[in-house]
Amino acid sequence: MQLTETVKLYPNKYRTELIKATMSEYISTVNYLVLDAINGRAITKITTADVNAALPSALCNQCIRDAKSIIRKYNKVLRNSDTQVKLPVLKKMCCYINNQNFRINDDCINFPVIINGKSKRISVKTKMSERQKSIFSSSKLGTMRIVVKGHDLVAQIVYDTKEDAASSNDNVMGVDLGIKCPAVSYCPDGSIKFYGNGRKNKYIRRHFNNLRKRFQKKAKKPKAVVKINNKEQRIMKDIDHKLSREIVNTARAHDVSVIKLERLQNIRSTTRTSRKNNHSLHTWSFYRLATFIEYKAKLAGIEVEYVDPAYTSQICPICGSVHHAKDRNYICRCGYQTHRDLLGAINICNSTEYIGNRYTA
Ligand SMILES: [Zn+2]
Structure with missing residues (x-):
């Protein structure tokens, strides 16, 4: 590679x-x-x-x-x-x-x-x-x-660079990417990990937005704005590098051979993809994080698979019924309860709706 x-x-x-x-x-x-x-x-x-x-x-x-x-x-x-x-x-x-x-x-x-x-x-x-x-x-x-x-x-x-030998078992890890919670991983052995700090990322974005506004109001200073944009991109890129490294390290620690992610480009109006696809900025940041995970995983001999995002945040992994999460909690009629983002990771992990191995396929 x-x-x-x-x-x-x-x-x-x-x-x-x-x-x-x-x-x-x-x-x-x-x-x-x-x-x-x-x-x-x-x-x-x-x-x-x-x-x-x-x-x-x-x-x-x-x-x-x-x-x-x-x-x-x-x-x-x-x-x-x-x-x-x-x-x-x-x-x-x-x-x-x-x-x-x-x-x-x-x-x-x-x-x-x-x-x-x-x-x-x-x-x-x-x-x-x-x-x-x-x-x-x-x-x-x-x-x-x-x-x-x-x-x-x-x-x-x-x-x-040499890639590690491909992992020979069939352990899978599901990863859900989000805004409030940048990433959650779930392995079928029940292990869960939350990554990153959504509030901090939001704060960084707001800070740079304010800076941009100030410069745009003052006068036309495109150079200053370009500088602000570059700095923001650098910081967000570093955060994504760190996140993706942590995610791949978790996969390694669990001897995982496939990391599953959702691909958000296939927009289905009824699912939460519409929520995530609302802002092109977010789509772009998911894209970058996903491609970082792809290449770091490849180097570690781990495959990345994308699954269809339809219903991953609504389906109950126990009884299979579909309903919306309220706030950050998902509570099913059958009594099953979990964190909304974790539900995504679980359903992505269990999903058989394979749609490719590249974010842009
Ligand atoms: Zn249920």
Whole structure:
């Protein structure tokens, strides 16, 4: 499985200029190749010798590869579309360097750029955590992408990671995701766990909403608003990483082979999915948490299955009758009583309404 780690680069002014020049040459070369191909030039036959660019040859190769994949995607869209398709153009400065052409040593990344018309390698300082250092030294690395983020240059490095052997038993864990209660897990052995703090998340969201409002009222300050949004996203993303890690750790501790979740996209008006789907923001945050659980589970050799969310918050697991929970409590005619979110986890765990193994299928 391929994952990405991001590290900030700290080049001096001179090297910053060199890298930025390489990036703009890179995207203009890709755009040029794409345009040529659309105008009828056979892109499959192009070699670095045909590319007239102020780029190290390794990067020329990468440009050709990128252009080919853009053309492939473009042709595919073209085939499946009746209307005009916009010409694919790279706008954001970036460049890709394959694993043969960059080296990571100590706190530096070393890669080629063009200096005075000649390909030369430069070393650029980075800040890597101990965890990143150990990842980079022990994994097979893929391509490195350099992009601009805010005022900084960052390198996004792809690496291969080994997945644990698939679990061989058939233990299942159901997980219900929610707003007030971010996640609840239930295993058939009766073990239950609540995760996260819905009230705190709500408080964070409200805090950032207020900040946004203040800036929007004062004047048009889109930059400040973008900053606030980014900060909020960073915090919520961290929370989701932590939650998903805890959920997968619980699954591991119970020797679970399948984690079951609900997929909320299949909107059924009669069920609580409508409640959860009310806000696109919530749909998005469920999506992110679900995909985090997916990949962390995969790394642990655990499968994720999605089940139909219909009635998972209404059906009684004892007698099978359907009714609504009142407030946070679910009380059935048969005498069965439980916490509303826990009921969801139990029913998801028991559900046989399998609808896929990806959130976006
Ligand atoms: Zn009942």
